[in-house]
Amino acid sequence: MIAANLVVTLYDGTRVPAARLLSATGQPDITSALEELATAIRANPLWSRLTGSALIGRYEPAPLLAVVGTFTEEQQALLMQLRDQLDLLMQEREFVDYPHAEAVCGRLAERLVATFSAEFLKSAQFAAIPRGGLIVLGMLAYHLDLRPEQLTTLDAAAVEKTLFVVDDCSLSGTRFRESLSLTAADDVVFCPLYAPEALCAGIVSCEPRVVACLSGATLEDTTPAPGGAGHEAWRRQRLARLGDDCYWPGQTLGVAFAWCTPRTRRWDETAGRFVEGWDVVPPSRCLKRRLLLRRLENDAIVDYLPTLTLNIPYPGADIRAHDRVLWCCKDDGVIVARIPQRAADSASVYRLDGISAKFWQLLMIQGSMQRALAALLGRYQVSRERLEADMDALVEQMRAEGLLVCNDQLPQDHDTDA
Template sequence: MGADNLMVTLYDGAEVSAARLLAVTGKPDTPAAVAELAAAVRANPLWSRLPDSVLIGRCEPVPLLAVAGTFSDEQQVLLLQLRGYLDVLLHEREFVDYSQAEEVCGQLAERLVTVFGADTLQSAQFAAIPRGGLIVLGMLAYHLDLKPNQFTSLEAADADRVLFVIDDCSLTGKRFRECLSRIASDSVVFCPLYAPEALCAGIVAREPRVVNCIAGVSLKDTSPAQGVAGHEEWRRRRYAQLGEDFYWLGQTLGVAFAWCTPQTRRWDDVEGRFLEDWDVVPPSRSLKRRLLQRRLENDADAKYLPTLTLNMPTPGTELRVHDRVLWCCWDDEVIVAKLPQRADDAARVYRLIGISAEFWQLLMTHDAMQSIIQALWEQYQVARERLEADMTSLEDQLYAEGLLVRHEHLPRNHGTDTYQLQDDPS
């Protein structure tokens, strides 16, 4: 299978506002937010399957983030999946910090008191599903005023006492089922902080020992509704993924907690199983993500992580780069691309080599054409008239391709798929 030089848009400020980007990353300004989004993308072991990739970001005037590289068809599928997770992050992902978790724990405690009564709770035993459940149980213990002798482990719980099993989030109930097999108690109450209401009902219906399942917050079912186009195909695939032994057929978005994020898996039709997938929660929003980022950055074997280039256009120049152009240095070349307005459209990628690459790099730091030509002439000592003619011709080509803008005026609409400047013929 062949591979193509591509630049794939991951975030486009023209589609998702900078205000939303700031809210998702928790950063105070656009440069910090773009850098944090890049860090979220970068902190993924899956980059081992996309070596030699480069992340390119730009903050002004429209924030942009893209990945450049030579990608096969299979690798392009991975990048499209990455973009899909970023879309969810930027539009729908719910973040739960410690203060919100504390508030929801209070709501869960009130529900437990209402359903079971204070006396039952004071005589019951409590255990957590590691690791997120331990944090939730610690908060819940204060709300319920639990005593030290009420805490136990899943394996050590008394068979004749009610056991409350605490977790931070449950999306399919698979982890709870695995834990239930290690519990001796005949009366179990499952209490995930966040879970779909239908999942809780399914657990109670399928497990005779589970007397109740109560969540602090019910998560919304995001699966296609019955009768909607694609529902039957989705249902067929979901059956294949979960098998016959499931509590609930639906699906929902996971919650990103301040301490961890739900483990992401993608279904592979060829393998017939779930495989490792992207996690794009910003490291600044999750302890687990920060620690993973630190481990990957300090791992000598993780050289596959993409490098990050932040484009910083020079203001007030005679020539400037178009607002939707991104670029990076790649060995002795410069890779340049103008991102299309539609994310599904392919960007035209240009490879500038030799003096063309040097011209571009000088363009990023000089404010006038004559100063660029002077710098090149001092280096090459060629006939100045010929050098000026060649560089003017190159400037015209870059302008015609929509990569450069003169005198702060937008270029004519030349599109993004015309011809290349000494670029890759693939």
């Protein structure tokens, strides 16, 4: 039994309350919630940079989910970014379904009427930023009772009429800046369904043609508080990455809609720019994510999505894996990992090969050493005495390492405080 591979914990039910997992995935129970979380993690093209990875999870006593593989330092950094996105998902990120979006769209319509008057809006033109903005504009058109001829596109908008540009959300204003360059309209009003107030103010301040920026709902600003530890260093780094012409250097948790999620980005130090990031919004809660997962799973050339193994203990087992142990079959062997209690500690990872690997699988499936030995004797040409001696020694070693628990042994926590 030798140490092999690396294991990165993605979700630990002893650190993140089960209520948050249920809320983030929109599922009614832990079993379906953990499976949905694993599905959300798998639905990412970034796994093409982590080929050979595998996901392992267990439901009880505390749910666990981890990824195992042989990772370079660059790949480990990529997995840390995945874990960061999962942390954000668990921080009560806002999910907007269609009824909720309709209600917020109604509030946006009320703000527009209060600011510009219903009569003024009847003479204005409206265009959407594809693709999420098209859905919002459709609802807004009903709330404002717009005529079909008032709906246009960015490049076809009349110069002399005020143009209301609609989007589902704006986190940095990047898409709006690109869209603004496509229209010749003299006066523009930006109408994101969701946006931070400071971003809206920044857009109006920076763009002479923008007469107003009104959202239906405000996204919370999660920027580190001024004067707090690390704020200035964070701000300098943020401005260096976004550029001096950014509308707003802050940050927000963002929002996920029933139809799409805002594009996630991560900073690539080597390239010196933002590149594609992890998206962990559960597919069951978002059309765009469901379709992406379907394309990835049905594409014959996509062979990099991680497999998922869920460890289900044998009921009434005489011998079982420790509560903090995860395992899976990989490359003709078995990977066994003990997940530490402390997030800063590394998992203890072992690889079993040959008869030892088969013995572990039989122990987990049958829950009895005697039944596992009987099954092995039917497969291998070895004496019972030799097999029992070898497997007894292996079991004792695994018990000492905190990997196995027997029915005459209370579960022991092999992690110690520093």
